[in-house]
Amino acid sequence: MARRTKIHVGLEIGTSKTCIVVGEVKADSAVKILGIGETKSAGVRKGEIYDYSQTRACLKDALAKAEDASDVEIGSVFLSVTGAHILGVNNRGTFRLPDGEPVVTPEHVEDARTIARDIHIPQDHVYLHPIIRNYWLDGLEHSTSPIGLFGKTVEADFHIVHGIGTRLQNSIKLVREMPLEVDDIVFAPIATAQMALNHEQRENGALVIDIGAGTTDYALYLGGVIAACGCIPVGGDHITNDIHLVTGLAFSKAEQLKILEGDASADALRSVGTAKLTDERGYAEVEVDRSVLNEIIRQRLEETLKLIRQRLPTGAVEAIGAGVFLTGGTSLMRGFSELAFDVFGRDIYRPELPEISGIQASFKDPRYATSIGLIRYAQILETERAAPPGVIGRIGRMFWPFGR
């Protein structure tokens, strides 16, 4: 197994930005970022492409920048997708071993998995990730494959992520036209989780929430495996729109206000007075009552977090041991940790803003979490593929029947 450095490229077409990250996986499994190419997105709304040509132009631009920055000719990418249509469900498939075969063979496992994957998904949906979570052998949970063990019933617990096929295909088509090959498509929060959570945190139970401009993606890990994931089509743009609708300010001013003066905590001290925006040219200032502004922001974010909480399986939030990890551009909102604490009641971890600039800093920048996570995902995938078949390591639980 020759372990040479491999270069992976992660591509995220988001609502606010299109971002390509070129990373190098070293022999010791460390990831080094070679370059990032980023453009402001046009033609993407709530995580989904609605204007094909505009998005293509943005993608071309980002690609050129990334190639320029990293000095690498990019041939294939890992694509992250998101959208409200993508759903994640857990399903367990049971396979009873036929008589006379006491030992579990790979075929049995395979059968169990087939059954598990065979859940009723809507007509136009396709599988994105059928992720194996656990195996159960006669009621006992096994984390690794029970091949070679005695048992009567094999159960495979899967987490199936599926979404509307045509939309996914459009995204792939877009990338292919660049021309670029698509190594894999990944549901965004799963990629983010690769970056945001480490092994121990996943073990203890952690929830990753990535709030971007158009969507809020979340992924819940319990006991080391993924328990839930999904996407809520509300993002930072909604907050700006809310401010715009309630106060009547122009969109750009609302955006500035949100970034500069917004506060999502319910702290009464911070909601005193008015928030002002002055223009350099001496144009009319924009003035908004701070309490109104903060209330708008807080209600929107609170609703979003509550929706996530509803979507999680019952008892899941209590099972979160490590905490809630917030990432994404909108998570930079002031007072957001207080609000998240109010909703979830768990330890909240926010990405700290990088003090240093440069490539190193982007590692921790919450806005690039997804794209960088893709690199790591790619690395894991590579590790898994490189491993000899039959040995499915704990890390390599990701399966992808791509194109099915």
Added chain:
Amino acid sequence: MITYSHAPQETISPSSVKIIGLGGAGSNMLECIALDGMEGTELLALSSDARTLGACLAKEKIQLGVNLTRGLGAGGDPELGRQAVLEAEAQIRAAVQGHRIVFLCAGLGGGSGSGAAPIVTRIAREEGAFVVVFVTMPFAFEGKRRRDQAETALNELAVLSNALVTFDNNRMGELVLAKQGIHEAFTAANQMISESIKAVIRLVVRPGLINVGLDDLVSALRTNRSRCLFGSGIADGKDRATKALRNALASPLLDQGALLKEAQTVLVHLCGGENLTLFEIELLMQNLQKYVPESAHVLFGAAVDPAMGDSLSLTLVSALPEDALTNPRETPGQTAATVEPSPTLSPIPASESPAAAPEVKAMEIPPIPTAVEPETPSLFEAVDPLPSAPEETIIDESLFSEEETPAPAIGEFTALATVEISEPEIEVEPAAEVEELPVLRLEPAEATPQPLPWAPPSSYETSADVTSTQKPEPEAPKLKLGIKTSSPQSELSLDSSPRGRFEGEKPNVFEGEDLDLPPFLRKKK
């Protein structure tokens, strides 16, 4: 080479300005001016109180009533003050002689101020100077007697002076907190007056790109027995235009700009450094428009003074008739009345000299457009009913003939202003239009009240370029019609609430709620 008779100097040099402080209050004001420094102007202090004189910083001092009051004050008796000044008449005359403009500062109500001020004004007028009188009215708590004395003096001054600027001490109370020391209160008041004096001097002394002269000042302060509205602001740095306007409007005399709503004529003077931009002027004037009624006549002047550096100073001068402060009155009729007699009074020489001037002007300084009211020479005569009128007119002419400028300049200027402020879709006429010889239209027969400064000057007959600005009038209604026809709605949305950014998209329904609507609004229902 073409020889032409050089018109006498068009600007008034600082050395021909004299500032006289009369009485105790006047000396205080003078001190303020002296401390702030006003290059070139001469300061003269007049008082019957030797102690005040001694303490004053002015270069020139004349003691009034040496024999009469013997170094003591006038004791609050105007009669005494009057006699005292008559004693020193010759000295005063000598001091004032040769100066073109005299500013007289006095505090009315007392002896020297009320008694001597009218006399000094008369002397100055007799010497041929243009007299601007700044007076303060006593506080209400000083009693009725002083008030009456002040009023009497005010009446006389109104008649005698060319321009009268009145400050009400009661309003000064707004300058400082009532809790602060009396010293500070008076200092603040004095500073305000000195600021206004300096602003007026700056107005007059410095020729601007767009000139306002004393004639404009007079027309701004036209109504008799008027209370002066004065505001000045200085600011620098970014958005200095807005800051300066705010500072100017913050003056208690303008009552945060509310009093300007009643004004009929407003004089606006902007002075900036080399980097004064047209944009800032526009911005400022636009903001000012909110405070000034539409029917007001705005006299606009701008000057560039390199000494200003980065700062921008704005001066607003206007006047309200006294009763306007208490009840709405008929000043339009009044102003019309004052204007009407003008055509009859305008003597031939007055109309001749401007006739000579334009040709001269056009060759001398073609590109500078100026905005000077054409009827002001006649106005002067209208305002001044003294028997010495004939000599006045001659003096006034010589004083101001050079300040008259060809009418189309105004047309151009207002066209510029019109263009920029009210009708943005018309292109600005280049200032070079002024070069062409104007059709002389000295129209003192402008009997109608002042036209809207921003309206196309219909009475001005000028080149076709100006008439092009008249096009917006008939076109505007058409434009409005065009705007009113709205595009047909494509979809009937059952939920009529606006969706801002997500307008036109199908509702983002998620578990029963439309997520595109703000929770802030949804929860309210």
